[in-house]
Amino acid sequence: MEKTAIDDVEVEVNPMRVHAVRRPISDALGFSDFAMNYFELESGESFSGGLHTHHDQEEVFYVQAGTATFEVLIPDDGDGVSDGEPREVTVGAGEVIRFAPGEFQQGYNDGDERVVGFAFGAPKAKHDWGQIESLVHCRECDDEVGHGVDLTDDGRFELTCTECGTSFSIP
Template identity: 65%
Template sequence: MEKVTIDEVEVEVNPLEVHDVRRPVSRALGTEHFAMNYFELAPGDSFSGGLHTHHDQEEVFYVESGTAEFAVGEERETVTVDAGEVIRFAPGEFQTGYVPEDAEEDVVGWALGAPGASHDWEDLESMVYCDDCGEERAHATALTREGRFEFTCTECGTETTL
């Protein structure tokens, strides 16, 4: 049995610095088959930083307070998720969640994923603009030893590090 207090879980932010508070609760609990992250997002902040998908994991987001928006699919359909609501994304479904810049309140939310307590980088793709292709394309996504994102275009193989 493991028990933690959310405020005592160390803050660890996305390498793209798209939010100020992300607490990897599943790591603090030592889970192996379930991911659980707590977020506090200000207007303009994002859960992840960009449109992406996990081919090996479904994700569920719970908005505890405030209102978040999600861009869904490569067409970026906008879906609003209010306090007390939950949204689910199947493996392979592109999505990104954020708080609009003009929002009047912060968001407290949770990102939950299974199976797996952490990303299998081999099964994660992000939509990123490719200079060589001249348009946004799916990119394989990896995390470098320096803690930065490395994207490789699935069409032409061009690599970009952010």
């Protein structure tokens, strides 16, 4: 059995600096099969660095306070690639939203009130970076397409176009 207070878990910020408060509860308690992160998002901050999916994990977000907006892009033909346009879904205090593997999403605070919430993922506490895909503009293909994501030794994200193989790093 393990126990901790959320305020006792050290803040670990996304390398892209898209939020100021993220507390990795799963790391603090040594989870192996389940991920849990606590967030406080000020206006303009997000849970992640952009529209992305996890092919190896479903994600659930619970909003404890405030209102989060999720940009979602759901695969519509079973091949894991959406042909549709992103849409917005609002999730208020006391509400939960789930994303299956392959569903692209990005949650953020576009209001003035602080958002407090949790992100849960299963079946793993740590991501298999080869199973994460981000939807971004390819500099070579000149289109918004899927990019594989890898975390470099210096804490930067390296994105590689799944269509042409062009890579670039951020930030």
